[in-house]
Amino acid sequence: MYYSTDIVIIGAGAVGTAIARELSKYHVRVMVVDKRDDVGGDASKSNSSIICSGFDCPPDTLESQLCLSERAMIEQVVKELDVPFRVCGAIMPAVTQQQMDILPHIYEDAYANHVYDVEYVSPEQILKMEPEINPDVLGGLYIPRDAVIDPFLLVVAQAENAAENGVQFLLNTRVVGISVEHGQVQAVETTGGTIRTKYVINAAGLFCDEIAKMVDECDGFVVKPRKGQFFILDKNTPCKTSHIVYPIPTPETRGKLLLQTIHGNMLLGPTAEDLEDKEDHSVTAEELEGVERDCKKLVPNIRVQDTITQYCGLRPNRIPAGFHIGFGKKTQGYFGISGIRSTGISTSLAIAKYVVKQFQDAGVKLERSFTFQPRRTGIEKFSEASDPRRAELIAKNPLYGRVICRCETVTEAEIVEAIHRPVGARTVDAVKRRVRAGTGRCQGGFCGPKVIEILARELRIPASEIEKNLAGSYMLTGQIRGEGEQGNA
Amino acid sequence: MREMKYDVAVIGAGPGGLAAAAAAKKQGAGKVLIIERDTAAGGILQQCIHAGFGLTYFNEELTGPEYAGRFAKRAEEAGAELMTDTMVLKLSEDGSVVCSNPQSGVIRVHAGAVVLAMGCRERTRFNLKIPGTRPAGIYTAGTAQRLINRQNEMVGKKIVILGSGDIGMIMARRMTLEGAQVEAVVEIMSYLAGLTRNKVQCLDDFGIPLLLEHTVTRIVGERRIEGVWIAAVDAHKKPLPETEHFIACDTLLLSVGLLPENELTRAAGIVMSPVTNGPEVNQYMQTSCPAVFACGNVVHVNDLADNVSTESELAGTAAAQYAAGTLPAAEGFAHCLPGRGVRYVCPQHIAVHAGSCPVRLYFRVLSPGGKTNLRAVCGQQILAERTVLRVSPGEMEHLDLDAAELGNQEIRVEAEEAER
Incomplete structure (x- = not known):
């Protein structure tokens, strides 16, 4: 099998899908390749879910500039793409004098980053805004425009919209090499075949150094995983905050924060553990205890015992650090993106704009498409509909009347739609992330078997071929009794 | 939205809900509806194909489907209606529930009394x-x-x-x-x-x-x-x-471990026990919301389905009485608390009124032991007492006492290992 295209994007995380959608505004053929079963990559689906105003970026950097640019455009984009988003604002409380002394530096950085709406707040103001914050708070900063989003749905929405506008996605497909002739990219070699192309954009995140090595563009940098572990608490937990609560950062890390996700769960984390193994997705008791300990300093009543899940994401930690976005030095047609570590969701939309500008500046002719359709509508959520609207939904599609995930009130109609959309769900986790079946307190105990049945039915494959996520993550080992044996069991 | 009117609505067609519905009909309730999210009655027992059910209730050994089948038959023969493939979305204090299914869309069921029998989920x-x-x-x-x-x-x-x-x-x-x-x-x-x-x-x-x-x-x-x-x-x-x-x-x-499934109960503002994770109930299995009753694993995780059935019949009978306005009004409440060696007691409250009937207190011990004295005491007064040969937290114990003699008092249930 081989394909022919104009631009190959390697990596379907936040950055890759944002670039794909941006490029779908032009008359250019684009293919996105990702080795995983679904879009959303690693860090792009497992992160703090914040759209940051950029107040705490290193000033005068590309990261800071892109953060600021994205914050200016995100509200329009989430409307276009129907992605859940809430401007909740953030509080950064200082509970020790030492921390109080750091506040002015953060305030100055915010100004240097042109985030001028950051304000000092008194303990009284803080406790009025957020009564669950440590009563020993001495003061703090208020960052009004920091917001929460569903980071995975942002990726899915862009992927769906890009696909509707002609971008092709090749998932479960690993890049094994890049063919270069006379210093010019010719093709991307994948486990799914050869893709002839003039341009390749390396948005492989954690693995971007390995891709860069394929074209000898990995000069003097490596990418190591920085693990972030998180807790998610039951929506019913009594102690919740409405704002993001940031710790005072240290030189090493932004620290462990608390927030209420767009879906109403408290999120605690992340840790920042520098590792070597890019496949190490294990959570550890010691580090999670650290999350609990640190978060309790900010919000003492938080009830970690109400946790319904723990997970981790691996941020791509470029050494040396910093955003690096641009064409290769040696290979014509190669475009590298590296160093997008902690603010990937907060910068991906701006990175996409920046990349297109770089292409244009390099003389690549990109002609506007006037058939580009910017709107994408999300799968309508039964759980959030009014009773009359629910009746309408069921009248139109009776599957809306059958609740499959009882914890999150997700209906069969939503699951079926998630499967049949462009870049649709093929695995149990892909369904879960799109419509939240299995994200509640029973973590798929009740709906899991039904989701497997629905996937098998809709994809017309045996249930034993249904996977949790990555290739090889099979859920079942086969039927117990064949057709002929049933009844004798 | 479709509107329906029933005397008693039961949420869940597992062994608890089926027994409650049959008992409500037997008590004389006119119209009884069982609302079930699965496509058939029987609840979790449909998948419990092993034997071991019914030893106390029927004095014979049945499989889960057989045991549930008997109660499904009872409920059907008694005239309770069963609405399957239907999820309850909301429970209101006044005893109305909103539910949905693919055939009828969104339905509001007005009921004189509601029995919660949603069971539990796994940790x-x-x-x-x-x-x-x-x-x-x-x-x-x-x-x-x-x-x-x-x-x-x-x-x-x-x-x-x-x-x-x-x-x-x-x-x-x-x-x-x-x-x-x-x-x-x-x-x-x-x-x-x-x-x-x-x-x-x-x-x-x-x-x-x-x-x-x-x-x-x-x-x-x-x-x-x-x-x-x-x-x-x-x-x-x-x-x-x-x-x-x-x-x-x-x-x-x-x-x-299992956790009672009480999302509807919590959302309705019903008082919950932090120990059982179920609603607090009185001897009629009545919750803090008078029109709402609860039974089975939604109240506390039971060891045997047989106990669920017995307890659910109480709930169904009382719900029918409440709907008919014949459930005796409480003149006061005695409160049942876990004492030494006991994790929890259910029911947590006993409604006191003239002509009270015997009350069975179910409880679990904190740790395993040999020969143990089980006691319900009020101060120095021993209300009920029994000795068992061994106890285990995995198995429920019970004591029967006469509610007629009670006032507004605290009853403690204790388990004390006898000297070996």
Whole structure:
């Protein structure tokens, strides 16, 4: 099998899908390749879910500039793409004098980053805004425009919209090499075949150094995983905050924060553990205890015992650090993106704009498409509909009347739609992330078997071929009794 | 929105809901509706194809489907209506419920009384915060039981089971019978979580090792689970690193406890017990919301379905009386509290009024023991007393007392091991 295209994007995380959608505004053929079963990559689906105003970026950097640019455009984009988003604002409380002394530096950085709406707040103001914050708070900063989003749905929405506008996605497909002739990219070699192309954009995140090595563009940098572990608490937990609560950062890390996700769960984390193994997705008791300990300093009543899940994401930690976005030095047609570590969701939309500008500046002719359709509508959520609207939904599609995930009130109609959309769900986790079946307190105990049945039915494959996520993550080992044996069991 | 009117609406057609509905009809309720989210009645017993049900209630040994079938027949013959494939979305204080199904859309059911019988759910690996990766092949025992017994799908070949709850032990046997190799049942406590008879019939008879005072310390595998690290634990349930060892497996089943499923109850603002995670009830199984009754595992996790049936009949009878306006009004309340050696008591309250009937207090002890005196006391006064030969937290105990003699007082239930 081989394909022919104009631009190959390697990596379907936040950055890759944002670039794909941006490029779908032009008359250019684009293919996105990702080795995983679904879009959303690693860090792009497992992160703090914040759209940051950029107040705490290193000033005068590309990261800071892109953060600021994205914050200016995100509200329009989430409307276009129907992605859940809430401007909740953030509080950064200082509970020790030492921390109080750091506040002015953060305030100055915010100004240097042109985030001028950051304000000092008194303990009284803080406790009025957020009564669950440590009563020993001495003061703090208020960052009004920091917001929460569903980071995975942002990726899915862009992927769906890009696909509707002609971008092709090749998932479960690993890049094994890049063919270069006379210093010019010719093709991307994948486990799914050869893709002839003039341009390749390396948005492989954690693995971007390995891709860069394929074209000898990995000069003097490596990418190591920085693990972030998180807790998610039951929506019913009594102690919740409405704002993001940031710790005072240290030189090493932004620290462990608390927030209420767009879906109403408290999120605690992340840790920042520098590792070597890019496949190490294990959570550890010691580090999670650290999350609990640190978060309790900010919000003492938080009830970690109400946790319904723990997970981790691996941020791509470029050494040396910093955003690096641009064409290769040696290979014509190669475009590298590296160093997008902690603010990937907060910068991906701006990175996409920046990349297109770089292409244009390099003389690549990109002609506007006037058939580009910017709107994408999300799968309508039964759980959030009014009773009359629910009746309408069921009248139109009776599957809306059958609740499959009882914890999150997700209906069969939503699951079926998630499967049949462009870049649709093929695995149990892909369904879960799109419509939240299995994200509640029973973590798929009740709906899991039904989701497997629905996937098998809709994809017309045996249930034993249904996977949790990555290739090889099979859920079942086969039927117990064949057709002929049933009844004798 | 469709509107329907019933005397009694029962949420859930498991053994509890079916028994409550039949009892409500028997008590004279005109129209009784059972609302069930599954496509058939029977609840979790549909997947419990093993025998062992009905020994106390029917004095014979039945399988889960047989046991549930008897109550489904009773409810049907009594004239209760069953609406399947229907999910209750909201419970209101006044006794109305909003539900939906593919055929009728959104329905509001107005009822004179509502009986909650939604059952319980299983605790997950995340409730226990088990470290490690998140591969495929980790199931709660009940989920695996559903896949195997109802969906004809096998979940794995080499199994480790964490937790010695009843479903876990039953699944150890079931997996073995289907050709899987069960490497071990691992229990963090020093004693069994489930019934002794299940250890004998499901583990001992099949040579499956039970490792008490052990736990899973880490899950290994990126895609499908490849194994678990297990270790012995000290007196504080902390793993002892020097005892840690690896067991290869492709499946981890969890039988680590059940939690009453009370999302509707909580949303309706009904008073909950932090110990049972179910609504607080009186001897009529009436909750803090007078039109709402509750029974079975939604109130407290029962050891035997037989106990659920008995308790649910009380709820159904009382709900019918309430709907008809004949449930005696309480003149006061006695409160039942766990005393020494007891984890919880159910019912938590006893409505006191003229002509009160006998009340059965169900409770669980805190730790296993030999010959034990069980007592319900009020100050120095002993209201009920019984001696049993042995006790276990996995098995429910009970005491019967006469509510006619009670006033507004505190009753403590104690379990004291007799001298050996």
